[in-house]
Amino acid sequence: MKKENNWNLPNLKLAQMRTKDKVKVEKTFAIPENMMNIGAGRKFYLRTYGCQANERDGESIAGILEQLEFTQVQTPQEADLIIFNTCAVRKNAEDKVIGELGHLKKLKLINPDLMFALCGCMAQEEDVVDLIIKKHRHIDLIFGTHNIHRLPELLYNAMMNKERTIEVFSKEGDVIENLPVKRFGTHKAWVNIMYGCDKFCTYCIVPYTRGKERSRELEDIMQEIHVLIAEGFKEITLLGQNVNAYGKDLGLENGFADLMESVAKCDIPRIRFTTSHPYDFTKEMVDVIAKYDNIMPFMHLPVQSGDSDMLKIMGRRYSVEQYKELFDYINEKIKNCSFSTDIIVGFPNESKEQFQRTLDLVDYCKFDNAFTFIYSPREGTPAAKMEDNVPFEEKQERLQRLMAKTNVHASAKNLAWQGKVVKVLVDGMSKKNKEIYSGYTEQNKLVNFTATDVKVGDIVEVKINEAKTWTLDGEKI
Ligand code: SAH
Ligand code: SF4
Ligand code: F3S
Numbered sequence: 001m002k003k004e005n006n007w008n009l010p011n012l013k014l015a016q017m018r019t020k021d022k023v024k025v026e027k028t029f030a031i032p033e034n035m036m037n038i039g040a041g042r043k044f045y046l047r048t049y050g051c052q053a054n055e056r057d058g059e060s061i062a063g064i065l066e067q068l069e070f071t072q073v074q075t076p077q078e079a080d081l082i083i084f085n086t087c088a089v090r091k092n093a094e095d096k097v098i099g100e101l102g103h104l105k106k107l108k109l110i111n112p113d114l115m116f117a118l119c120g121c122m123a124q125e126e127d128v129v130d131l132i133i134k135k136h137r138h139i140d141l142i143f144g145t146h147n148i149h150r151l152p153e154l155l156y157n158a159m160m161n162k163e164r165t166i167e168v169f170s171k172e173g174d175v176i177e178n179l180p181v182k183r184f185g186t187h188k189a190w191v192n193i194m195y196g197c198d199k200f201c202t203y204c205i206v207p208y209t210r211g212k213e214r215s216r217e218l219e220d221i222m223q224e225i226h227v228l229i230a231e232g233f234k235e236i237t238l239l240g241q242n243v244n245a246y247g248k249d250l251g252l253e254n255g256f257a258d259l260m261e262s263v264a265k266c267d268i269p270r271i272r273f274t275t276s277h278p279y280d281f282t283k284e285m286v287d288v289i290a291k292y293d294n295i296m297p298f299m300h301l302p303v304q305s306g307d308s309d310m311l312k313i314m315g316r317r318y319s320v321e322q323y324k325e326l327f328d329y330i331n332e333k334i335k336n337c338s339f340s341t342d343i344i345v346g347f348p349n350e351s352k353e354q355f356q357r358t359l360d361l362v363d364y365c366k367f368d369n370a371f372t373f374i375y376s377p378r379e380g381t382p383a384a385k386m387e388d389n390v391p392f393e394e395k396q397e398r399l400q401r402l403m404a405k406t407n408v409h410a411s412a413k414n415l416a417w418q419g420k421v422v423k424v425l426v427d428g429m430s431k432k433n434k435e436i437y438s439g440y441t442e443q444n445k446l447v448n449f450t451a452t453d454v455k456v457g458d459i460v461e462v463k464i465n466e467a468k469t470w471t472l473d474g475e476k477i
């Protein structure tokens with residue numbers, strides 16, 4: 001039954017290539033007539049792992065499936081189609097996906113028509129697809145990050161021809177403009193401003209799984225934002241692996257600063273952006289953020305390490321001094337700015353002294369929040385070939401020490417909000433107590449507060465009564 005020759009398998013060597021070829025912008029998405037209702041009477045369950053880019057892709061996948069007349073359900077047990085939209089950034093996240101897929105396999109015994117699909121960044125990896133082909137025969141469909149728009153055809157093939165279908169393109173990537181979208185949020189939305197990444201940090205798989213850095217045209221971004229505003233959205237997060245490089249590939253000089261300014265002039269109360277790369281973060285960008293009240297005073301500014309030699313080996317393109325200079329400039333210009341960061345411990349051959357410098361940097365910056373990871377080798381990346389003299393137990397111990405320190409700063413930062421009045425965008429009500437709501441402050445702090453007369457999507461003033469390590473408690477005033 002299977003036609004293995006039709007498969008398009010991932011290729012990391014091809015995925016790594018970058019040319020100067022102009023990016024193609026495709027606006028031709030349409031569902032072929034004979035596929036229009038292949039989902040009628042069928043239900044799909046979608047689980048997304050990883051970053052916001054993947055979340056946003058999930059919204060397009062759901063949008064396409066609903067146009068095919070599938071209905072979304074909230075548990076795999078109810079579904080006729082189970083889709084895992086996956087992340088490849090660290091091995092432990094991948095192991096979880098593989099484990100879960102194995103665990104759900106038995107549902108096929110109850111529903112023989114049940115189909116499994118895997119997409120997202122893991123689908124772009126040679127070793128993962130190889131493993132699935134050999135050991136997880138219940139996965140019916142694999143598609144990658146570059147061909148979400150091909151989902152109708154691929155599903156049709158898998159469903160109608162009862163054929164295992166694998167199509168993954170390892171290419172630099174196009175920009176696909178008019179995919180359907182089912183927004184999962186009611187008042188907060190993601191907007192891609194660029195795709196891919198050209199930084200090639202030596203540990204990171206993203207440039208291979210997502211292709212080359214390619215920015216959307218300003219008009220296309222603004223059009224999406226105008227629709228969101230008309231639909232009543234209150235917060236927009238501009239997305240890219242490296243938003244500060246927005247527009248470089250389009251030949252724009254001040255791309256991200258100008259884009260933020262255009263968005264800030266729209267009638268939208270809250271604008272956020274992620275992820276920032278310190279290398280491309282210019283003073284002009286900081287000045288624009290400082291100038292507009294609706295650009296939120298919160299930076300996710302990954303540092304990765306507090307040692308300049310290590311940063312060089314990681315391919316990060318900035319020194320600790322340059323990072324601190326940017327950090328200080330942001331702090332000086334943007335009042336009450338909060339910061340989060342990403343840090344990797346146990347990169348190959350990280351010395352005790354280098355790790356100590358990371359701890360010192362954490363003490364210098366006193367981040368509001370830090371995402372800390374043990375280095376995970378990713379096949380195909382330069383770091384994966386490096387010899388490593390740091391035992392895993394040592395890495396675990398470093399992670400514990402780092403987390404103990406980042407927690408102390410997070411608590412202290414939260415404590416400073418005690419007694420203050422903050423603006424909170426209401427996300428929802430507590431399941432247990434109808435008088436307790438939650439939402440985020442401008443600085444991206446999660447607040448649980450008491451109130452009686454608020455709606456999801458309102459922006460309300462809350463007095464903070466108690467600070468905990470990760471949340472603030474308060475009451476609406
Ligand atoms: N584009 C963003 C982040 C992408 S991945 C940026 O450049 O900051 C999110 C985080 O995962 C990274 O910041 C890094 O800290 C971590 N990460 C990436 N690859 C990793 C690896 N191989 N092992 C451990 N952590 C990794
Ligand atoms: Fe990965 Fe570096 Fe690109 Fe971020 S900037 S996605 S860490 S290669
Ligand atoms: Fe993961 Fe891919 Fe995002 S590897 S972090 S889902 S770009």
